[in-house]
Amino acid sequence: xxxxxxxxxxxxxxxxxxxxxxxxxxxxxxxxxGPLSGVVPELLEQAFTIARSGTIANQAELITEAxxxxxxxxxxxxxxxxxxxxxxxxxxxxxxxxxxxxxxxLLASVELNRAEQAVx
Amino acid sequence: MCDTCGCNVTQGNRHLIEAGGKHEHTxxxxxxxxxxxxxxxxxxxxxxxxxxxxxxxxVLAVNLMSSPGSGKTSLLEATIDALNQEFRxxxxxxxxxxxxxxxxxxxxxxxxxxxxxxxxxHLDAHMVHSALHxxxxxxxxxxxxxxxxxxxxxxxxxLGQHLNVTLxxxxxxxxxxxxxxxxxxAADAILISKSDLLPYLDDFKPERxxxxxRHLASEAPVLNLSARNSSTLDNWLTWLRKAFxxxxxxxxxxxxxxxxxxxxxxxxxAHG
Ligand SMILES: Nc1nc2c(ncn2[C@@H]2O[C@H](COP(=O)(O)OP(=O)(O)OP(=O)(O)O)[C@@H](O)[C@H]2O)c(=O)[nH]1
Ligand SMILES: [Zn+2]
Ligand SMILES: [Zn+2]
Ligand SMILES: [Zn+2]
Ligand SMILES: [Zn+2]
Numbered sequence: 001x002x003x004x005x006x007x008x009x010x011x012x013x014x015x016x017x018x019x020x021x022x023x024x025x026x027x028x029x030x031x032x033x034g035p036l037s038g039v040v041p042e043l044l045e046q047a048f049t050i051a052r053s054g055t056i057a058n059q060a061e062l063i064t065e066a067x068x069x070x071x072x073x074x075x076x077x078x079x080x081x082x083x084x085x086x087x088x089x090x091x092x093x094x095x096x097x098x099x100x101x102x103x104x105x106l107l108a109s110v111e112l113n114r115a116e117q118a119v120x
Numbered sequence: 121m122c123d124t125c126g127c128n129v130t131q132g133n134r135h136l137i138e139a140g141g142k143h144e145h146t147x148x149x150x151x152x153x154x155x156x157x158x159x160x161x162x163x164x165x166x167x168x169x170x171x172x173x174x175x176x177x178x179v180l181a182v183n184l185m186s187s188p189g190s191g192k193t194s195l196l197e198a199t200i201d202a203l204n205q206e207f208r209x210x211x212x213x214x215x216x217x218x219x220x221x222x223x224x225x226x227x228x229x230x231x232x233x234x235x236x237x238x239x240x241x242h243l244d245a246h247m248v249h250s251a252l253h254x255x256x257x258x259x260x261x262x263x264x265x266x267x268x269x270x271x272x273x274x275x276x277x278x279l280g281q282h283l284n285v286t287l288x289x290x291x292x293x294x295x296x297x298x299x300x301x302x303x304x305x306a307a308d309a310i311l312i313s314k315s316d317l318l319p320y321l322d323d324f325k326p327e328r329x330x331x332x333x334r335h336l337a338s339e340a341p342v343l344n345l346s347a348r349n350s351s352t353l354d355n356w357l358t359w360l361r362k363a364f365x366x367x368x369x370x371x372x373x374x375x376x377x378x379x380x381x382x383x384x385x386x387x388x389x390a391h392g
């Protein structure tokens with residue numbers, strides 16, 4: 001369950017952003033997770049419900065967006081969709097491909113209320 | 121150092137940073153801040169710092185990953201026996217509770233720092249940092265990190281190593297790469313361990329394991345070996361010697377390397 005460690009790292013980054021933006025609360029966090037990142041979105045969501053308490057994201061909702069796997073073939077140059085255990089070129093079948101997307105582990109965006117907005 | 125460099129930005133999501141401004145207002149009046157920062161950027165910065173420590177002292181750092189009991193410590197013992205005269209070696213061992221592995225290494229007259237992770241299923245860059253400060257890097261050539269036995273979690277944390285090695289013992293089944301693609305994809309070399317047991321296992325075919333690895337688009341060498349039979353270690357020792365020479369040349373040129381990252385990723389991770 002390294003998702004808890006990942007979640008805590010995410011919440012630290014979110015806290016930094018919230019401080020910089022002078023936010024009174026964080027309402028939504030959007031992360032983008034590729035199937036090859038080694039992080040399971042459901043486990044991250046579970047960890048989040050535990051880890052958020054006592055932070056500025058206490059009330060926040062976590063949205064995980066899955067990204068697709070794309071590869072580029074170093075032999076024929078084709079860019080094709082791939083599967084987690086089938087990363088070969090979709091066109092010529094060669095295994096010497098390069099990952100274009102699918103291993104992302106990104107904090108994509110943070111929605112927040114600014115301090116002055118929260119007053120009214 | 122790289123809050124805005126777009127670590128981990130790939131072809132698939134690059135348009136998101138290129139399009140439009142950073143701040144946007146959502147329909148309900150909240151402020152949406154676009155970030156695109158690697159979730160593990162804190163760990164990754166520490167890892168970069170660790171790599172610098174290793175690099176500055178001319179040390180090659182190799183991270184060993186596998187299921188519990190696949191033979192990491194045994195391989196280290198055999199490797200130390202084989203290379204003791206050639207390289208000055210130390211080991212950083214991650215273990216849930218015990219000091220057993222570290223004691224096994226120390227009994228060979230080698231420094232071993234134990235990181236007791238408690239419940240943690242992986243090592244992270246901060247743990248390795250405090251361990252490496254307990255070693256005299258000036259007196260070393262190769263530092264092995266024996267990660268916690270686990271085929272999932274260790275793959276997600278950069279420790280500051282130069283190379284990853286993933287072990288697959290023949291008693292685990294040749295379909296493991298298909299079941300745990302992330303850790304096998306991360307490997308710069310894959311070792312099929314306990315090969316002395318192959319004659320007794322009719323269902324493990326090294327070729328099938330290798331094919332599953334190629335289906336993950338990995339070009340890493342796949343080497344069969346047994347810690348119980350030193351004559352099977354040659355390919356591994358050769359790989360290691362070559363890795364050391366390459367790292368030494370890189371260091372002399374003021375460069376370093378990270379564990380297997382494909383060319384596109386390397387370009388986008390250029391901040392090191
Ligand atoms: N037959 C055979 N047994 C081996 C070999 N290597 C290790 N073993 C045995 O496998 C068991 C586990 O080996 P270790 O080297 O402790 O494995 P490990 O990966 O370090 O284990 P953890 O640190 O607990 O994850 C021990 O009983 C070893 O004697 C090998 O090459 N051949
Ligand atoms: Zn874990
Ligand atoms: Zn192709
Ligand atoms: Zn061990
Ligand atoms: Zn330091």
